[in-house]
Amino acid sequence: MASNGNGSVVKNGNGLAKIQTHKKNNNEICHDDSGPTVKVQTIDELHSLQKKRSAPTTPIEGTLTPFATLSEEERHRQQLKSISASLASLTRETGPKVVKGDPARKSETPRVSHEHHIAPTIVVSDSALKFTHVLYNLSPAELYEQAIKYEKGSFITSSGALATLSGAKTGRSPRDKRVVKDNDTENELWWGKGSPNIEMDEHTFMVNRERAVDYLNSLEKVYVNDQFLNWDPENKIKVRIVSARAYHSLFMHNMCIRPTPEELENFGTPDFTIYNAGQFPCNRYTHYMTSSTSIDINLARREMVILGTQYAGEMKKGLFSVMHYLMPKRHILSLHSGCNIGKDGDVALFFGLSGTGKTTLSTDHNRYLIGDDEHCWSETGVSNIEGGCYAKCIDLSQEKEPDIFNAIRFGTVLENVVFDEHTRQVDYSDKSVTENTRAAYPIEYIPNALLPCVGPHPKNVILLACDAFGVLPPVSKLNLAQTMYHFISGYTALVAGTEDGIKEPQATFSACFGAAFIMLHPTKYAAMLAEKMQKHGATGWLVNTGWSGGSYGYGSRIKLPYTRKIIDAIHSGSLLNANYKKTDIFGLEIPTQLEGVPSEILEPVNMWSDKKAYKETLLKLAGLFKKNFEIFTNYKIGKDSKLTEEILAAGPIF
Ligand SMILES: Nc1ncnc2c1ncn2[C@@H]1O[C@H](COP(=O)(O)OP(=O)(O)OP(=O)(O)O)[C@@H](O)[C@H]1O
Ligand SMILES: O=C([O-])CC(=O)C(=O)O
Ligand SMILES: [Ca+2]
Ligand SMILES: [Mn+2]
Structure with a gap:
């Protein structure tokens, strides 16, 4: 038996009804199928319909800033030029060929002799022949996808946070921190007994910088964050973080102040740059190196290099060290303290070492949170340096610390915690990886955070x-x-x-x-x-x-x-x-x-x-x-x- 002539149901040999897949001219069956269909030819086109262009690449209409008068293409070019300059090897090409976007997405792979090729080459090396893809100020959702796809140990927990592993190091390495001693810093900084500043020379810094830059350029893609430090508008610092892991990019997205699309367009040249090549070790034959870990600060170059540790806290606290240098020069006091403000405007600072209660006591239901860890005290009052909090989460409970517990949701980075492999429920009492388990979340995840994070004296x-x-x-x-x-x-x-x-x-x-x-x-x-x-x-x-x-x-x-x-x-x-x-x-x-x-x-x-x-x-x-x-x-x-x-x-x- 073939067609019944109406073109809808065909009986086959054993008498079962067969649903026809070709277009019917009546709609007696499957009413839901008769709605409008998408106007695309391929599945890729269908996917492209999902996404609307947005910040950080879309210009904001109507802004009259000088940068906004540039064409979108020119702005794009300048941004890439700046990133290429950041990634430049100082002994070879002036900067790698950089291109924006994920190399996994075909449509974003550069074609030959592209206008995105920024740097004029002095000497051609293999690294000059390839493109470094730049994943620029990605959103938390994009970074989740990157982390889960490419970084071992990345999982979504039951509350929506991104659980990550920081590798062999689960805390800071203060004995591996080095600061360049030059004519200025020799007299300005605190050296010697009791000081955290262990010296290195300019040349050794450059050796490590080159090592980090070469490592980053050898990768298919790097993450770049352009963000701010300090909520005091007069004393805001522009920072750029170049890193190899989505975990690092999301951590800094949460911990630094997130720029608005307008601010990002006018970002220009950063005041300070971090090269985080933490997966790659330093070379122990290098002068001053006593382990395979090195965290190097060069105040004159306004740069920091990280080799041999993936612990994200190094970036946060490295920048804090820089603020402890830059701010006093402006007669502003930098403080390792929590800070909150009462309904009547009374501000309190909470100093204390790890585990003494800065975060616990500054997060107070009856008061507004200005910040939990790093502040400035200037002529006009206090300001938080950061845009996020970094809370200890060992033995965390909803009853004891509800605000911190509830801040651990989509967008939050959870470091080194243990969770149930099926339910993804975190066991905060588990110290299997480390006792120093941490959560990094944007400050606005705390319900009574004060934004902008500033207050009076x-x-x-x-x-x-x-x-x-x-x-x-x-x-x-x-x-x-x-x-x-x-x-x-x-x-x-x-x-x-x-x-x-x-x-x-x-x-x-x-x-x-x-x-x-x-x-x-x-x-x-x-x-x-x-x-x-x-x-x-x-x-x-x-x-x-x-x-x-x-x-x-x-x-x-x-x-x-x-x-x-x-x-x-x-x-x-x-x-x-x-x-x-x-x-x-x-x-x-x-x-x-x-x-x-x-x-x-x-x-x-x-x-x-x-x-x-x-x-x-x-x-x-x-x-x-x-x-x-x-x-x-x-x-x-x-x-x-x-x-x-x-x-x-x-x-x-x-
Ligand atoms: N009397 C108390 N006062 C403050 N905290 C207490 C007290 N008793 C117990 N605790 C517990 O001590 C811990 C204090 O840790 P908290 O995270 O606030 O320290 P912190 O100063 O912010 O440390 P870090 O600089 O490492 O972030 C919390 O787990 C808190 O519940
Ligand atoms: O910096 C860190 O890793 C955690 C912290 O807040 C501190 O130790 O003061
Ligand atoms: Ca704390
Ligand atoms: Mn701290």
Whole structure:
């Protein structure tokens, strides 16, 4: 039996109805098929319909900036020229042939003798004969696709974050950081004992730079981010990050300030450039190299090179070091601190080393978040340097820290976490890869973030110390000299190893609560802080977020709700008017009462059952403070020798 003549259903030999696939002239069956069809010839054409052209390549209509008067093509050309110049080998071609777009997409592969070929060649090498594809300021969605397709260990978690692996290094490598010592920096920077700046010469920097650039140019494609640092419009810095991984590009997209399409069109030449060739090692036969990792800063060239570590925090903190050099030159103080602002406009800074509570306490439901880690204090007030937060996520829970937990969603980079292979549910308690698991998210993922991230002069300067010895009071009010003493000391006590047995707390002193990132001598920053606090009438506080009733293993950590009550009382101003008494040895002013906190915990000795052990531990810690401060005793702080004397006298006395 063949056609029934109506052209719709044909019975075959065994009597089953067969649906005809050729065009019918009636529509009795499958009504849904009769709608309009797409007007394309191929599947590629169909895909091309999905995408509308947009930033960062589409010009914004109606903008009257000089750059906007250029044709789109000319703007494009200039942008590529700038990127080609960034990627130039300094010994061969002046810059590689760069072309925008993903090499995996055929339509974007350059044809021969293309106008995208920017650089005139001096000497032809193999690298000059190929194109380097530039993936310029990709969006999070595009970077997700790149990461998942090309980078092992990239997965979407159940909440939508991008889980990544940073490779062998899961934290910063401060011993592998080098800074070029030249005629200027020799006198300007802090060198020697206690300083984070380990010298290298200009020539060695160039060797490493060439190594990184050659590595990047050998790849089929590189990622380029053009972004900003510092929300203060007068002191914004333009940064370019050239990297080989979508993970790095998305991390910086989140952590730096994201330009608007208009700002990107007028971007021009960056003020600072990072070459992140982290997958590729440095050469240990190179002078100054003591491992296969090297993070090199050249302030004169305004460049940074990363070899042999893929830990993304190196980029964030490398730029922070640069800000610690550039900002003081403009009489702006750079700060390793969190910052928030109350409904009445009162600003608080939170200094502290890792794990002391900067992120936890600056993310406060009753206040607006300005930033969690890096700030500037200028003549006009405070500004966040970054456009994102980098939160520790070990043992993170929705109950304890809902805002951070909920920020871990689409767009967020999750480093080195462990998740269920099927549900992709993250287990935040799992330390299999590292204890330093981290989440990097744009600041606007925190619901009460203040945008733009700027505020007036701080009213309170809170120094956080997690004292695992259990002898520092939960809160003390500091005078200016004491604030400077504790700021320069930068104390916290970590507990080495948390698995089995009771371990001794380990005291850590890190000048300005961030010695790894400062460039000038600590007393320079301290002098600026003292001047600003004095001028704007800010009050200093020392808050112990660590142990009470005994050292680690005997006492217990001060409950977070109590610390929050203490912080609330600082913000509201009520603590300023409390009654105070002075402690022995450290001479700290401690309140006798504080609403919502049991009075006995305010004085540490009350909580220790073994008073003798308390006194011994207190003296031990005081001795550590004294010893640490020795390297600072020969420095004058600011112009005021009276203040210097007061600071030296503000430490423990015994
Ligand atoms: N009393 C307390 N005060 C503050 N934090 C506490 C307290 N008790 C426990 N914690 C916990 O200590 C941790 C503090 O870590 P947080 O991420 O805030 O430190 P951080 O200073 O931002 O560190 P980093 O510089 O490494 O980012 C959190 O997990 C918090 O829940
Ligand atoms: O920089 C990092 O890797 C994390 C951080 O915030 C710090 O250590 O201060
Ligand atoms: Ca933090
Ligand atoms: Mn930090």
